[in-house]
Amino acid sequence: MDVAAPKHLNARKRPRQVRSTVTVDAIFEATIQVLLAEGVHRLTTTRVAERAGVSVGTMYQYFPHKQALLYALNERYLDMLAERVEAVCLEQHGKATATMVASLIEAYWEAKTERSDITRVLYSSAVELNNEALVEAFAARMDRATAAMLASAPNAMYADLNLVNATILSVVFGTVRNVFERNMPLTVQANIRKELVAMCLSYLEGAGG
């Protein structure tokens, strides 16, 4: 994610030494823990610092203000997510459309689900944040990765690749979010996931995939 983050949201210092990296990670982790344990409205700088085992002052040495912390946290998360999806897309290059779709959905689903509590909590942390740019950049990155993948399938002949791609992404991302936000029973989740694969596949076949 190399969007130029809004100036004022930048971290104060780039953690270069091991020491710093450890601290910053501790802060990130603490933020998630507080979010998990207490909710957004109890996410205070003091609480985060305390849980991270550092002083508020130290925290402010790395993040100029609370928003910057949340911004960076979201950035880090979206980066991780994007990397995982991109890896799958590359790996599926040239494969059959059917496995592409299954892999894409699996990868995204797993990434979102393996720590679904964190996912949920990050959504909530984003609300007080102007992270449109972040989301936009993430979306664009995903667009590129999946479009390239889809186009590489043998026999793929989409009349409008971009539209098909955008549709698939919106449907997949949207559905995943909806499913886990509703906190459905795991078996139902698994079933819906299968159906989602089937649905996307039949759609792509109809569209020229």
Add this chain to the structure above:
Amino acid sequence: MDVAAPKHLNARKRPRQVRSTVTVDAIFEATIQVLLAEGVHRLTTTRVAERAGVSVGTMYQYFPHKQALLYALNERYLDMLAERVEAVCLEQHGKATATMVASLIEAYWEAKTERSDITRVLYSSAVELNNEALVEAFAARMDRATAAMLASAPNAMYADLNLVNATILSVVFGTVRNVFERNMPLTVQANIRKELVAMCLSYLEGAGG
């Protein structure tokens, strides 16, 4: 929506007289306005009361605390949304699956889009809220409505109606949210919507619809 709202979130008094209804509506409206104009983090009870033209004290007569107000606001919104979707489902009873799907998507999409700013703002207002029960109830209500509709189509023979129904709902609701949260260009939105209809339809046909 008749989930028993968590006790402490109940409005203090049921508005029975005209006077009360008017006041409560003014408060709801004011809440939305403040949310739109200033954002969640500037949504204060004082500001809402002021905009509603009543005193804070009066506001506390109708809502025992801020959360109750937001809870009720979301409740009202989901009620409205549910009613619109239910109406469409009833109207589509016995029609062909194809028109069902198109109508469902259209109804939901319109409801979410015609005042997309309000929609967005309500999402944000819900973050600090324990509105799971609300969402759960809304979902169940939708489930019932669409399941009944889908089952009423001539020739409909779903192996697992509940699963198909849950899938459709997750996909439609999820996709709509994803599309408008990304704030895509209107033409793209329209195109994706058409694709979504096609996708759902082809899925339903394959599933026995």
Add this chain to the structure above:
Amino acid sequence: MDVAAPKHLNARKRPRQVRSTVTVDAIFEATIQVLLAEGVHRLTTTRVAERAGVSVGTMYQYFPHKQALLYALNERYLDMLAERVEAVCLEQHGKATATMVASLIEAYWEAKTERSDITRVLYSSAVELNNEALVEAFAARMDRATAAMLASAPNAMYADLNLVNATILSVVFGTVRNVFERNMPLTVQANIRKELVAMCLSYLEGAGG
């Protein structure tokens, strides 16, 4: 003093009812007490509120921020000072230059000295403040008052009244401040005061007074 105070320095509400006036006065008094007892760098909003016997919240109902409080305090002081000097000037209208000078110096000196601790403390409170406008307005008001007075003396024929006036004011105001900032023994102060009168008088005579 009717300079338009910088917007952001205005008091939040004009104290109209007795109740409010009392509160505001208590806050002003408390500010001075804290300043006196603890010094500028220990002048905190909490401390002021506590001493005034109100809560911080209440204080912020009358003053949007600390600076506004200090600004208002200085404004009030300069108003009082200006009024006293103006009164003397009016009273001395048409009198002899000699009594004018003596009266002016006496009035100003008294005003500054009778609570010299407060005077000193207000100077210090002004440092963190952008009160140039205030001081400017005060100076202009004094200029007008003394110029009118000086011109009204029988036989007064100043070649450049404005210059003479400005000189007298700078000399008198400056000297007073210097004397009491150095905290000289009272007898010395009294003697210097007499000398100052003599000096101004001989100057004015030479200048056409």
Add this chain to the structure above:
Amino acid sequence: MDVAAPKHLNARKRPRQVRSTVTVDAIFEATIQVLLAEGVHRLTTTRVAERAGVSVGTMYQYFPHKQALLYALNERYLDMLAERVEAVCLEQHGKATATMVASLIEAYWEAKTERSDITRVLYSSAVELNNEALVEAFAARMDRATAAMLASAPNAMYADLNLVNATILSVVFGTVRNVFERNMPLTVQANIRKELVAMCLSYLEGAGG
């Protein structure tokens, strides 16, 4: 200036080696720069150190705390000022009263005005400081210098030299401060300065000078 500065305000080490002097000067200079560029309330130790090109730690080696730095800075300034005035007084020894007065006022005025921004900024830095001793010592030093000068004039026969001297100093110092604090137009300043000379002279003549 050899007042025994309050113990706790002493610099931690007397700068003896070249290295130290350079560093200390850099710190003084940086302090002034920060004061000029950002104002008292943004004068932080970190900022000063940074601007001086040393670490905070190093700064604390030379000044045990912030106040000591400000104290030393004021001390240095008053020393410089005193030296300049003393030099003039010596130079005017035995000259006519008229040139004495003109020279004294000129010297002081110039010293204060040639970098009026610095002067102003130093006043502000002194507010949080207990620098009475400093000011007292400066005043005494000035007293001695000007008294000796005034007494050395041919024909000088003051009934009360000390009083005359104290008066002249208070008037001159006070007026200068008043004039430049009000930031008057330069031409007005120049005129007042001339008037001030005239006024002092006529006073001294009347007093036996």
Add this chain to the structure above:
DNA sequence: AATGAATGAGCCTTCATTCAT
């Protein structure tokens, strides 16, 4: 001797909620 990351007390300010009028 120099460095600068870490500390944490303490500051200013907000705002949900109460209650006397």
Add this chain to the structure above:
DNA sequence: TATGAATGAAGGCTCATTCAT
């Protein structure tokens, strides 16, 4: 019943000072 002034806990953030390296 309606009002809105008063409350005060709690939050975000700064910065003088220390001390391990």
